[in-house]
Amino acid sequence: LGNFFADLDRLITLHQRKYDKLVIFKKSMLEKMFPKDGESVPEIRFAGFTDPWEQRQLGELVTTTIGGGTPSTSNPAYWDGEIPWIQSSNVLEDTLFDVDIPKAITQKGLEESAAQIVPENSIAVVTHVGVGKLIYLPFQYSTSQDFISLCGLKGDARYTCYALWKRLQEDLHIVQGSAIKGITKEDLLEKNLPMPSVEEQAQIGVLFSQLDNLITLHQRKLELLQNIKKSLLDKMFA
Structure with missing residues (x-):
């Protein structure tokens, strides 16, 4: 038994180290590729790209924004429908492309509340409780009032998610120690993001999404063990 659990502990330690190294590597690349x-220009970039990056306000990079609302929880006619409805607690801190949505509202709930249908391929940004979190959704959805959704993205979706997430984290770090209860839509849309060409955006987006997939894989293996x-x-x- 002793040898068995010692081997199991070594396996757990191995996956923990792989996971930790990937997290550190991602953090380093986020610093060097922006x-x-x-x-x-960034410290590291893909071969073939030499043009300087531009600073663009987030408001220039989206076509429209959509808010959200919460149907009355005391009315069962509003809930258990077919329209996915997300709230801040559904969105994890460092996860930009994967979310568990346990709740859905009905058409009646949509019509009789401030909730709205958000088109597919939009970014839902938490602007109240949990500022700094965001999630990209490839399907139609609705949200609570804690979100502003960015719709009609004009650049690469994955790149825009990582660039915005990085900017929000930097802003949170700058004001660390003070309680950030919210951010207005105006302040959000005025944030500057570094923007390379769409082709370079796409390659950066693919790189970081692959890194995230590897991190998630090792995290799940670790949790399983x-x-x-x-x-x-x-x-x-026993």
Whole structure:
């Protein structure tokens, strides 16, 4: 038994180290593949790209924005419908393309509340409780009032998500120590993002999404091994 659990612990440690290294690598690449303040080119970029990046306000990069609302939770006619409805707690801190949406509203709930249908391929940005979180959704959805959704993206969707997430995290870090309860739509749309050509955006977006997929894979393997160990400890030492 001792050898078995020692081997299991070594396997858990191995996956933990792989996961930690990938997280650190992603953080480093986020710093090096985006220009530093006052600079127009990043430290690292893909071969073939030499043009300087531009600073563009977020409002220039979207066609429209849509808010949200919450149908009355005391009226069952508004809930358990077919329209996905997300709230801030559904969106994880560092996850930009994967979300569990346990709730859905009905057409009646949509019509009799401030909730709205958001078109597919939009970015839902948390602007109240949980500022700094965002999620890209490839399908139609609705949200609570804690979101502003960015619709009709004019650049590469994945790149825009990473660039905006990085900017929001930097802003949170600058004012660290003060409680940020919200951000207005106007302040959000005025945020500057560094924008290369659409072709370079696409390659950067693919790189970081692949990194995120690897991180998620190792995280799930790690959680699976930890759960197996816990289950075996409970059953073998009952």
